[in-house]
Amino acid sequence: MRNGKLAVVTGGANGIGAATARLLASGGATVWIFDRESPRDAGARYVSVDVTSRASIDAAFDACGAPDILMVNAGIAEEEDFLEHSPERWERILAVNLSGAFHTVQSAARLMKARQSGAIVITASTNSFDGEARLAAYNASKAGLLGLVHTAANELGPYQIRVNAVCPGLIRTRLTERHFSDPELLRNYFRHIPLGRGGSPEDVAQACVFLASGQASYITGATLFVDGGQMASKFGTWNDETAEFIEGRWRLR
Numbered sequence: 001m002r003n004g005k006l007a008v009v010t011g012g013a014n015g016i017g018a019a020t021a022r023l024l025a026s027g028g029a030t031v032w033i034f035d036r037e038s039p040r041d042a043g044a045r046y047v048s049v050d051v052t053s054r055a056s057i058d059a060a061f062d063a064c065g066a067p068d069i070l071m072v073n074a075g076i077a078e079e080e081d082f083l084e085h086s087p088e089r090w091e092r093i094l095a096v097n098l099s100g101a102f103h104t105v106q107s108a109a110r111l112m113k114a115r116q117s118g119a120i121v122i123t124a125s126t127n128s129f130d131g132e133a134r135l136a137a138y139n140a141s142k143a144g145l146l147g148l149v150h151t152a153a154n155e156l157g158p159y160q161i162r163v164n165a166v167c168p169g170l171i172r173t174r175l176t177e178r179h180f181s182d183p184e185l186l187r188n189y190f191r192h193i194p195l196g197r198g199g200s201p202e203d204v205a206q207a208c209v210f211l212a213s214g215q216a217s218y219i220t221g222a223t224l225f226v227d228g229g230q231m232a233s234k235f236g237t238w239n240d241e242t243a244e245f246i247e248g249r250w251r252l253r
Contacts, residue, residue: 005029005030006065007030007068007069007070007212008031008064008108009021009032009033009071010033010070010071011035011075012044012073013036013039013040014037014173015171016168016173017123018041019200020071020073020201020204021033021044022043024069024212027209030045032045033045033047034060035048036050045064047063051101052100067111068117068119069119070105071208072121074096074097075123076093077093077175090136090137093137094144096141097138105163113156113159117161118156119212120152120156120163120164123165124146125138125142126167126168128145128167129231149165149221150221164220164224165223166211166223167224167226168226169193169225169226170199171200171201171226186248190238190250191237192236193227193230194228195229196250197228197249197250207226
């Protein structure tokens with residue numbers, strides 16, 4: 001399905017990006033990773049890219065050529081109380097997560113336009129929809145990505161370029177490992193997830209690759225939650241009367 005396709009994954013050295021790059025490569029795509037950090041997986045080609053620099057992004061696309069598939073995954077998250085949130089931290093997070101995504105999509109889409117085809121998948125978040133405390137800049141950047149998805153899908157659709165988003169919930173990556181090392185935090189957090197557990201990078205990668213594939217050929221401007229049902233649960237699914245928390249997940253008694 002992806003044989004002969006050229007795929008670019010930003011932020012592909014770790015976590016969700018790395019899992020997506022591996023899955024694309026296993027399906028026969030030629031994968032280029034754009035990241036500031038060199039990937040451990042030698043199965044992909046690598047270009048050092050700073051997504052806050054348009055010149056860096058354009059130079060990377062000059063090196064690899066027009067992609068058939070673009071996975072926009074580069075992002076950062078830092079916590080700070082709202083009233084103490086520094087302007088510098090705000091600007092840095094939006095520069096990477098939102099402006100970086102805009103520049104990456106625009107640069108790639110200009111190349112895709114000439115070929116009249118392409119699939120773009122942007123990693124947003126369940127935080128695109130909620131106001132989780134101490135994450136003002138991250139939440140704002142992820143909400144902004146959905147505006148970018150909708151607008152790009154609208155304007156690029158006539159060129160047969162599809163643009164979609166995945167919205168992961170709590171996924172076990174390098175950035176979230178400290179949460180997964182706290183059983184009590186997980187016990188309370190996972191009460192509100194119908195599947196009773198967190199997700200893996202591979203869970204998100206599967207969704208990304210589906211949206212980039214021909215199986216999603218009539219899907220654009222869409223948002224796919226990969227959150228174990230978290231956004232469908234308002235007051236929580238699990239309780240101690242009917243279930244127990246064992247080995248990092250809730251299970252019915």
